[in-house]
Amino acid sequence: MLLQLLLTLTLSSTFSPAHSHYNWSPSSSSSAAAAQPSEWRPGRATYYAPADPRDVVGGACGYGDLERSGYGKSTAGLSTVLFEKGQICGACFEVRCVEELRWCIPGTSIIVTATNFCAPNYGFEPDGGGHCNPPNAHFVLPIEAFEKIAIWKASNMPVQYRRIKCRKGGGVRFTINGAGIFLSVLISNVAGAGDIVAAKVKGSRTGWLPMGRIWGQNWHISADLKNQPLSFEITSSDGVTLTSYNVAPKIWNFGQTFQGKQFES
Helix, strand or coil: CCCCEECCCCCCCCCCCCEECCEEEECCCCCHHHHCCCCCEEEEEEEECCCCHHHHECCCCCCCECCCCCCCCCEEEECHHHHHHHCCCCCEEEEEECCCCCCECCCCCEEEEEEEEECCCCCCCCCCCCCCCCCCCEEEEEHHHHCCCECHHHCCEEEEEEEECECCCCCCEEEEEEECCEEEEEEECCCECCCEEEEEEECCCCCCEEEEEEECCEEEEECCCCCCCEEEEEEECCCCEEEEEEEECCCCCCCCEEECCCCCC
16 A cells, blocks of 8 residues: 655755864763663554655655765654654664564664654544554655565564664764855754754854754754854754854855764764
8 A cells, every 4th residue: 555755845955075174062961861772662664665766855854865865775754653743853763573473574673764754644544544644653664674674565564663873974964055144954964862953053253043943954044144154053852962163164155065073873
């Protein structure tokens, strides 16, 4: 049965090589609880197989081309109860197949990053076709990820999942878009908790300016920040704040991606 994935707005800019211009200071350290995976919880998972390579572009978190952004096929669309209106974007989950021994691949699990939203279908009951309807905890996986834990014929599969810390290569990426005084920043490749709950930006002629969430992990502000090196302060859902100074040089342009420091994982 086909599921509808909500593929919403995507960034129009192309991904440019990340440049690094930073100093950094973490303002707090992870708690012992945050460092440990959460408990296993029951859920279900289905898969999709893109008919066109362009289907990997998009998603309700705003990461754009998932291959070029570094997420690859290790991604998931989450049902309403897991998606948290987009705040969960960037978080990592470990998923394993359970119960259906004829379909499960024993001893396997996968780690996926939340990059999309699986829209509910209220024309069906939650247990009768509305896989992503509340209160279901449901993952929609690329078939390449699904087949690492189960045989594809399993289709709608019982799974267990748990939240874990993300491991990413390189630093946090800041992709700057907008026009004039409108600044939009996509925050991606986040290790640790993975999801960002607050963001600030600072120019060389300003103090720290709070940014608002547009959707997913796209943050915005209206301020004249041209011709100033930019620093960023971001806070993840486990309360850790990371400050990267002078991430973007004085001569930055819209459409560029810069790399800051990284959370511990």
